[in-house]
Amino acid sequence: MTDTLFTLLASLLVAMALVSIFTARHLIRRLLALNILASAVFLLLVLTARSAGGIDPVPHALVLTGIVVAVSTTAVVLALYLRRYGREPPC
Secondary structure (H helix, E strand, O other): OHHHHHHHHHHHHHHHHHHHHHHOOOHHHHHHHHHHHHHHHHHHHHHHHHHOOOOOHHHHHHHHHHHHHHHHHHHHHHHHHHHHHOOOOOO
């Protein structure tokens, strides 16, 4: 029951993120949509590891690595955005 619910939730998040990526004009909204898409993929990876039955640390390691990459990419894109439009980051 919960596996089906999580799969439906991840599918809904992927669909919403893809629609937002292709229709949003603002860069920050696209960045947020990419972060939602990454979260949906992380959810699917953890769900795959859970439904595999045995203890498989590889999907969990992939999720942790993906979180680090997603946070780093978000920070770089926000820094480039601030540099491009000449706004100072709030302290």
